[in-house]
Amino acid sequence: MYRYAKLKNRVTRTLGIDAAEVESDPFVAELVDALSPDRVKQDGAHRALLSHDASVFDGGNSGPVVFPETTEEVAAVTRAAATHGRNVVPRGAGTGLAGGAIPLGVPVVVAVTRMNEIHEIDTDNGIAWVGPGVVNLDLTKHLAPIGYHFAPDPSSQQVCTIGGNVANNSGGPHCLAYGVTNAHIVAMEVVLPSGDVVMLGGLDAEPAGYDLRGAFVGSEGTLGITTKIAVRITKNRPEVRTLLLSFESVTDAANTVSGIIAAGIVPAALEVMDQRITVAVENYVNAGYPRDAAAVLLAEVDGLADGVDLDADRIAEIGRANGATAVKLAGSDTERALLWKGRKTAFGAIAQLAPDYYLHDTVVPRSKLAEVLTKTYEIADRYDLTIMNVFHAGDGNLHPLILFDARDEGVLEKVHAAGGEIITASLDAGGVLSGEHGIGVEKQKFMDRMFSSDDLDHQNRLRQAFDPGCRTNPGKVIPTGHSCADIQSLRSVPKEVWA
Amino acid sequence: MSTAPAALATNDPVLLGFAEEVGTDGPVAVAGRRTRWTTGGTLAPDTRVIAAPSGIVEHLPDEMTVTVRAGTTVADLHAELAAAGQRTALPDRGGTVGGALAVGENDLRALGRERVRTALLQVRYVSAEGRIVTSGGPTVKNVSGFDLPRLMVGSLGTLGLLGEVILRTNPIPPVSRWYAAAGAHPRAVLETLLAPSAVLTNGETVWVELEGHAPDVDAEAARLASIGSFAEVAGPPELPVHRWSLTPAEVLSLHDTGHVIGASDFVAVAGLGLVFSHEPQPPRSVDPGVAIIAERLKQNFDPTGRLNPGRMAGGTA
Ligand SMILES: Cc1cc2nc3c(=O)[nH]c(=O)nc-3n(C[C@H](O)[C@H](O)[C@H](O)COP(=O)(O)OP(=O)(O)OC[C@H]3O[C@@H](n4cnc5c(N)ncnc54)[C@H](O)[C@@H]3O)c2cc1C
Ligand SMILES: Cc1cc2nc3c(=O)[nH]c(=O)nc-3n(C[C@H](O)[C@H](O)[C@H](O)COP(=O)(O)OP(=O)(O)OC[C@H]3O[C@@H](n4cnc5c(N)ncnc54)[C@H](O)[C@@H]3O)c2cc1C
Numbered sequence: 001m002y003r004y005a006k007l008k009n010r011v012t013r014t015l016g017i018d019a020a021e022v023e024s025d026p027f028v029a030e031l032v033d034a035l036s037p038d039r040v041k042q043d044g045a046h047r048a049l050l051s052h053d054a055s056v057f058d059g060g061n062s063g064p065v066v067f068p069e070t071t072e073e074v075a076a077v078t079r080a081a082a083t084h085g086r087n088v089v090p091r092g093a094g095t096g097l098a099g100g101a102i103p104l105g106v107p108v109v110v111a112v113t114r115m116n117e118i119h120e121i122d123t124d125n126g127i128a129w130v131g132p133g134v135v136n137l138d139l140t141k142h143l144a145p146i147g148y149h150f151a152p153d154p155s156s157q158q159v160c161t162i163g164g165n166v167a168n169n170s171g172g173p174h175c176l177a178y179g180v181t182n183a184h185i186v187a188m189e190v191v192l193p194s195g196d197v198v199m200l201g202g203l204d205a206e207p208a209g210y211d212l213r214g215a216f217v218g219s220e221g222t223l224g225i226t227t228k229i230a231v232r233i234t235k236n237r238p239e240v241r242t243l244l245l246s247f248e249s250v251t252d253a254a255n256t257v258s259g260i261i262a263a264g265i266v267p268a269a270l271e272v273m274d275q276r277i278t279v280a281v282e283n284y285v286n287a288g289y290p291r292d293a294a295a296v297l298l299a300e301v302d303g304l305a306d307g308v309d310l311d312a313d314r315i316a317e318i319g320r321a322n323g324a325t326a327v328k329l330a331g332s333d334t335e336r337a338l339l340w341k342g343r344k345t346a347f348g349a350i351a352q353l354a355p356d357y358y359l360h361d362t363v364v365p366r367s368k369l370a371e372v373l374t375k376t377y378e379i380a381d382r383y384d385l386t387i388m389n390v391f392h393a394g395d396g397n398l399h400p401l402i403l404f405d406a407r408d409e410g411v412l413e414k415v416h417a418a419g420g421e422i423i424t425a426s427l428d429a430g431g432v433l434s435g436e437h438g439i440g441v442e443k444q445k446f447m448d449r450m451f452s453s454d455d456l457d458h459q460n461r462l463r464q465a466f467d468p469g470c471r472t473n474p475g476k477v478i479p480t481g482h483s484c485a486d487i488q489s490l491r492s493v494p495k496e497v498w499a
Numbered sequence: 500m501s502t503a504p505a506a507l508a509t510n511d512p513v514l515l516g517f518a519e520e521v522g523t524d525g526p527v528a529v530a531g532r533r534t535r536w537t538t539g540g541t542l543a544p545d546t547r548v549i550a551a552p553s554g555i556v557e558h559l560p561d562e563m564t565v566t567v568r569a570g571t572t573v574a575d576l577h578a579e580l581a582a583a584g585q586r587t588a589l590p591d592r593g594g595t596v597g598g599a600l601a602v603g604e605n606d607l608r609a610l611g612r613e614r615v616r617t618a619l620l621q622v623r624y625v626s627a628e629g630r631i632v633t634s635g636g637p638t639v640k641n642v643s644g645f646d647l648p649r650l651m652v653g654s655l656g657t658l659g660l661l662g663e664v665i666l667r668t669n670p671i672p673p674v675s676r677w678y679a680a681a682g683a684h685p686r687a688v689l690e691t692l693l694a695p696s697a698v699l700t701n702g703e704t705v706w707v708e709l710e711g712h713a714p715d716v717d718a719e720a721a722r723l724a725s726i727g728s729f730a731e732v733a734g735p736p737e738l739p740v741h742r743w744s745l746t747p748a749e750v751l752s753l754h755d756t757g758h759v760i761g762a763s764d765f766v767a768v769a770g771l772g773l774v775f776s777h778e779p780q781p782p783r784s785v786d787p788g789v790a791i792i793a794e795r796l797k798q799n800f801d802p803t804g805r806l807n808p809g810r811m812a813g814g815t816a
Pocket of ligand 2: 602
């Protein structure tokens with residue numbers, strides 16, 4: 001929430017848009033016709049608020065902001081944008097951390113948050129049809145009475161939308177056993193950049209043709225706007241065991257994680273937090289974490305009673321063999337919920353410590369976790385920055401978190417330089433750029449560290465098959481030189497559009 | 500474990516040799532074991548038919564990944580993985596890893612082994628221009644860039660010829676058992692059990708595969724016994740040759756009526772929607788908007804139409 005307040009300040013400082021000019025734009029007039037005046041926002045406050053997401057990156061330049069309620073309205077907006085040669089940027093809750101929803105090229109921002117209806121629960125097909133604006137946790141709560149849930153559970157699940165989850169192929173602690181968003185998307189209605197409405201994927205076992213569904217998931221809003229989604233629903237497991245293991249070093253925790261996987265156990269979740277985070281969390285919500293452990297491992301197994309007991313015992317054993325100083329089994333649902341509350345509010349806890357943070361997201365082979373973690377601390381020390389680590393250890397997904405105060409002279413440069421070194425260390429260890437936040441504008445400049453120019457060229461061919469005019473969320477993912485449009489020109493406002 | 504950045508242009512001589520073989524012009528296709536050779540249409544005459552490289556490059560059990568050349572048979576791959584207690588989602592019906600991915604058909608036990616399309620982590624393929632293209636990454640979780648691996652699964656080698664892949668591996672559960680009962684209903688099975696690995700029906704008999712820790716399998720088997728006279732059997736039934744793709748709900752009504760697909764005998768996979776029948780599935784209609792994107796994809800990836808000419812993804816066997 002503190003970010004929100006800061007954004008509001010920035011709005012009043014930086015934007016003085018001439019309302020008359022906005023109103024004389026024939027494009028805006030067409031949008032108002034297609035929707036209704038109250039759902040086309042052109043005031044400086046709306047445009048500035050929606051020019052950012054939850055990342056640390058400078059905002060873009062938003063054109064009009066629209067709040068459609070139906071697929072037909074999204075199609076009408078997209079067609080109007082096509083006719084007027086304007087860009088389109090889809091937007092959910094704006095919790096993205098890679099700048100994916102930042103509007104570049106003065107686009108119309110299509111905020112789908114009002115398309116938040118859960119249309120149908122279809123247990124015979126094992127799916128639910130939902131609007132893209134449905135909040136992730138709302139779906140799971142809605143499914144609880146019939147004993148199901150939506151498996152992807154990003155830490156932001158109280159706010160982020162399923163449309164945003166699709167676009168970023170989001171993950172969460174429980175994606176270790178259940179798979180990330182892609183594994184849970186069966187079919188999607190999509191408004192293409194042309195304004196045509198198509199169905200990608202299907203409810204049948206093996207839909208005919210290329211897997212365009214699969215290509216759309218994780219495309220960060222660059223291939224069109226999804227307006228209705230068939231998500232797989234997952235049966236709740238009758239039994240859950242949650243263990244909290246304490247360690248004297250992050251390395252011991254990381255080795256335990258490798259040991260568990262090597263033993264053939266795929267737990268529902270394996271999350272590691274270092275001491276700095278656990279102390280912050282304890283001060284914030286009192287979740288029951290030890291303050292004196294260098295690292296804690298939160299391990300959860302679910303399924304049938306006997307199996308989860310067997311696995312929980314083996315996890316405890318592997319932990320002890322790797323130096324665990326304490327192993328605690330959550331004794332009740334309340335205790336378990338509290339442990340998870342601690343994990344999922346870690347970022348809220350951080351806000352108590354410093355006004356700003358930069359949350360990184362890379363993946364390394366599990367066997368390299370300890371080595372790369374040690375490097376992150378070394379890098380932060382060298383730049384005189386505070387770094388903490390809380391991460392999805394089970395799939396090697398690191399989340400180094402750098403704390404800072406943006407008001408300190410030159411600190412952002414240091415934060416970015418340290419971040420670059422962390423990315424390099426992850427790639428050098430055989431890892432990848434992003435595990436769940438995506439590339440957005442954040443990691444474009446690192447794409448050629450992971451991919452050759454032939455590789456990037458082929459990614460762009462996919463992009464152009466959906467969006468030959470490069471008008472949907474331009475300037476994202478693929479770096480300048482390989483992509484549709486040049487990011488520099490997208491940042492500046494074309495003369496003919498706004499003053 | 501390689502310590503070079505994950506996926507930059509490869510100088511692997513085996514893949515470079517494969518790229519050279521693909522070359523830069525003339526129609527070309529890869530043959531695996533030809534177990535699905537007619538899927539998607541008849542190969543254009545005068546097409547040069549080559550083989551993909553074979554061999555297992557590296558299995559990392561505690562990363563749950565395996566790097567394997569596309570020409571390796573699924574049987575060879577699974578034999579090697581089994582020695583370390585692991586398997587993949589790929590169906591083993593006598594074909595190759597590249598063929599299984601290019602065709603994209605799921606194992607009938609996909610409920611318990613994930614779908615083929617989510618098993619592929621990284622792919623190196625040779626493009627129509629004869630270049631080696633890498634997409635995805637070697638780690639089990641990755642959202643770096645556009646998801647070409649998903650596009651390659653089921654693309655029948657019409658967008659690129661698969662040379663080497665990294666697949667996700669999974670532990671083989673301690674116990675796998677099949678049960679069968681006449682007169683049971685697949686819906687009751689799906690509602691009663693937590694996570695069966697397979698539920699098959701031919702309209703009369705229902706087959707169920709249970710996997711996991713022995714006491715869990717025993718507990719689920721006891722639950723099965725409460726809804727039908729299930730007895731342990733050696734495995735699934737013989738499958739008719741043609742494959743249909745229906746919705747899971749359609750399979751449930753197929754069990755009830757037996758006539759929905761216009762074929763008298765079938766084996767259907769409940770919870771998934773796959774049906775095996777003696778009749779081929781009639782061609783399925785494709786959304787016109789989807790067809791336009793598919794055409795553009797083919798045009799963008801293979802402008803001269805040299806990759807697997809005559810075949811189209813989405814055809815049925
Ligand atoms: C505190 C915090 C914790 C987080 N934890 C996690 C985590 O555990 N795991 C994780 O994966 N992520 C996490 N995130 C990142 C973020 O929440 C996810 O990426 C989320 O899925 C974004 O959803 P959103 O609705 O906020 O999307 P937005 O930020 O609004 O948009 C994200 C991208 O999706 C596109 N988009 C949005 N809607 C559509 C649509 N209908 N059609 C097409 N494109 C669309 C946008 O253009 C943009 O590129 C976290 C973020 C925060 C702030
Ligand atoms: C009787 C029978 C039953 C079957 N049952 C099942 C089943 O239950 N489940 C199941 O999933 N499958 C089943 N299959 C299908 C089959 O086993 C798999 O799809 C198989 O793995 C295909 O491999 P292949 O090497 O034989 O491919 P091929 O038949 O040689 O090739 C199939 C297609 O893929 C292309 N191709 C092959 N390799 C590559 C490559 N490296 N790069 C690009 N394109 C390539 C070919 O050009 C061709 O178009 C069955 C097959 C038979 C004959």
